Amino acid sequence: MSVLIDEHTQILCQGITGSVGTFHTQQGLDYGSKIVAGVTPGKGGSTHLDLPVYNTVSEVMQNHEIDATVIYVPAAFAADAILEAVEVEIPLIVCITEGIPVQDMIPVSDILKTSSSLLIGPNCPGIITPDQCKIGIMPGSIHKAGNVGIVSRSGTLTYVAVDQTCDHGQSTCIGIGGDPIHGLDFIECLTMFEHDRATEVIVLVGEIGGTAEEEAAEFIQTAVNKPIVSYIAGASAPPGKRMGHAGAIISGGKGTAEDKYKALENAGVHTVRTLAGISEAVNKILT
Amino acid sequence: MYIHEYQSKRLLHTYEIPIPRSEVFTQGDSIEKFVANFGGESWIVKAQIHSGGRGKAGGILWAHTKEELKQQIDKLMGTTLVTKQTDAAGLPINTLLVEKPANIKHEIYLSLLVDRASKKITAIASAEGGINIEEIAETSPEKISSVNIHKTSGIQGYHCRLLAQNLNLNKAQFKQFSHILKQMYTLFLDSDASLIEINPLIISDDESLLALDAKMNFDDNALFRHKKIASLKDTSQENPIELKAKQHDLNYVKLDGSIGCIVNGAGLAMATMDLIKHNGGEPANFLDVGGNTTGQRVTQAFNLLIDDKSVRSIFVNIFGGIVRCDVIAEGILQALEETELTLPVVVLLQGTNSEQGKEILKNKHKLITAVSELTEGAKLAIEKAGAQS
Known part of the structure; x- marks a missing residue:
């Protein structure tokens, strides 16, 4: 068992012929991921890395069974690409692209509410179930199949969390991305890990800003029984330079690392104050 | 990307949002000529830097005679200003906004921003505008109204009514308020803004609404499609x-x-x-x-x-x-x-x-x-x- 993806997941790559798309598709194929087709508008009918390339996602759906799509399309066109995948209700959409204008993501988030598609990202490393399927830009080699589920807002911090849990290995790792408006949040991921038989411990890596960790803490109190280890990055960050008051009014002064730690601790989460503490905390729970 | 108050006000003006009569004084301009051409009996000289808290730091000065106006311009121009929000080195003042003072009857707070929690554009208003708005939000949150605007519907009359509920506006003022909010929203979408804040939006003694100060922030990731906005960047304000x-x-x-x-x-x-x-x-x-x-x-x-x-x-x-x-x-x-x-x-x-x-x-x-x-x-x-x- 695992979360969202496994060895049978058939994957489409949008933006497959670009340099980033090419590189990471090759890495994914080498890892054993079942990438079956690509889309690049204008290059339909050709092949790339021995895979068929189509002009539109809808053409792909007429010819292949697709469970997930990964998007490497440049920022200016990425929201368009996500919406094209939502249109045909691809179950899982993973958007790696960073730098998407935030107002482009507002309609995406509205439309996702009425769709069965799930979005991971944007601006994220993707998702991996070690030894089965890798969708995204994470280095496959550092992962090992095991029983720790990882969910994180930051890319490289996810990798460090993987490294910290190398004694036990990982069930699935999900990088949900750090953009203000993104798809899957902690709560959805925690729900899936809670129901996943392969996952025994969950590692939640948060960051200052927003209130996603506080909401997760509230959810954990009633809905998660598995042990959770959590680290929040940014305790030492000075208050960001800002102009105007609107941000402070809307957040009501919430969103500091200390608020998040407090909320998580109240929910029974094992919090650690430095990254280096993750390994010890996980080992303690699993022995 | 932040822009200066005078640039924000020019944008507001383009969107038919009323602003006070003002002139911009930049380095190299002739003080004599500037003062001679700017009529009136009193003026406010405002340092243009990318920071709040200018008033308390001495970056906003009054002048009641033309001689005094010259002195105040001279006093601020070319200096650096350290405020609560800048670092110890402060920010250079290369531009001044000289404004005709308005007679303030009441100060309102009004802003639009992208709210990550609701994943929507949110409008915020309060009858208690001015520099203490953050404190008010913390101690008396009931004095702050906010409303999410669905991108599909766009801004509607009820958004304006909801926000204006506690603002004590008369009929004519509400009409102006709705116009201002709707125009702000259009500007917000047109420019990929992440923040537009008018604080204070004043009711003057002739009962009209006027944007007395404005702050704007734009999405860096979207500047590629807004060349005009991008050209407003002032690199002298960055470390x-x-x-x-x-x-x-x-x-x-x-x-x-x-x-x-x-x-x-x-x-x-x-x-x-x-x-x-x-x-x-x-x-x-x-x-x-x-x-x-x-x-x-x-x-x-x-x-x-x-x-x-x-x-x-x-x-x-x-x-x-x-x-x-x-x-x-x-x-x-x-x-x-x-x-x-x-x-x-x-x-x-x-x-x-x-x-x-x-x-x-x-x-x-x-x-x-x-x-x-x-x-x-x-x-x-x-x-x-x-x-x-």
């Missing part, structure tokens, strides 16, 4: 090292400590600062060289930190993913050849080929110490910084 970093596409924020940090990934960069602070040190900066960094980017990062004279040691913390640690290690050695660095460098390489990377760095350069663990690295960087100062 020179931060500016240089941006040119190299490095994500850098100057801090007050002595330990320079070079890290790949924003989250890991924050975590590295946490670690240094947790062990009793002070980071000199936040610096993210990007998830998939290269040797060349590390060289650029070293060059940046050399410019910061408060740095006493450097902690390089790279997690090799797709980019292998042995490649990064070679890059670091080359960077030391190419730069004039004289500070101790502690290097932690983790992830892909970390052992080979460490081996490459071993005893190669007198400035470098390779470590194998996070806490060890942070402690050593702190110790070396202490020995340098």
Whole structure:
């Protein structure tokens, strides 16, 4: 068992012929991921890395069974690409692209509410179930199949969390991305890990800003029984330079690392104050 | 991207939102001519810098005679202003906004922003506008109204009615308020803004509404499609090292400590600062060289930190993913050849080929110490910084 993806997941790559798309598709194929087709508008009918390339996602759906799509399309066109995948209700959409204008993501988030598609990202490393399927830009080699589920807002911090849990290995790792408006949040991921038989411990890596960790803490109190280890990055960050008051009014002064730690601790989460503490905390729970 | 008050007001004016009568005075303009042409009996001279808190810092001055106006312009122009929101060096004043004062009967707060919680554009209003709005939000949240605007429907009459509920506007004022809010929303969409704030939006003694101060912020990721907005950028308001970093596409924020940090990934960069602070040190900066960094980017990062004279040691913390640690290690050695660095460098390489990377760095350069663990690295960087100062 695992979360969202496994060895049978058939994957489409949008933006497959670009340099980033090419590189990471090759890495994914080498890892054993079942990438079956690509889309690049204008290059339909050709092949790339021995895979068929189509002009539109809808053409792909007429010819292949697709469970997930990964998007490497440049920022200016990425929201368009996500919406094209939502249109045909691809179950899982993973958007790696960073730098998407935030107002482009507002309609995406509205439309996702009425769709069965799930979005991971944007601006994220993707998702991996070690030894089965890798969708995204994470280095496959550092992962090992095991029983720790990882969910994180930051890319490289996810990798460090993987490294910290190398004694036990990982069930699935999900990088949900750090953009203000993104798809899957902690709560959805925690729900899936809670129901996943392969996952025994969950590692939640948060960051200052927003209130996603506080909401997760509230959810954990009633809905998660598995042990959770959590680290929040940014305790030492000075208050960001800002102009105007609107941000402070809307957040009501919430969103500091200390608020998040407090909320998580109240929910029974094992919090650690430095990254280096993750390994010890996980080992303690699993022995 | 932030812009100045005078630029924000020009944009408001373009969208038919009323602003006070004003003139812009820039460096090199003739004071004599400027004062002679600007009629009236009293004026407000406002320093144009990218920071709030200007009034309390002495950046907003009154003048009641033309002679006094000259003096006030002269007093502010070309100086730097330190406010509660700037660093100790302050920001240079190269532009002044000279305004005709309005007779304020009442101050309203009004803003639009992208709200990450609701994933929508949110409008906020309060009858108690002015400089204490954040305190009011904290102590009397019931005095603040907010409403989410669905992008499909756009702004509707009920949004305006909801927000105006507690503003005590008469019929004519409500009509003006609705017009202002709707125009603000259009500007927000047209320009990919992330914040438009009018504070205060005043009711003057002739009962009309007027935007007395305005702050705007635009989505950097969307500037590629707004050339006009992008051209409003004033680089004199940015820290020179931060500016240089941006040119190299490095994500850098100057801090007050002595330990320079070079890290790949924003989250890991924050975590590295946490670690240094947790062990009793002070980071000199936040610096993210990007998830998939290269040797060349590390060289650029070293060059940046050399410019910061408060740095006493450097902690390089790279997690090799797709980019292998042995490649990064070679890059670091080359960077030391190419730069004039004289500070101790502690290097932690983790992830892909970390052992080979460490081996490459071993005893190669007198400035470098390779470590194998996070806490060890942070402690050593702190110790070396202490020995340098």
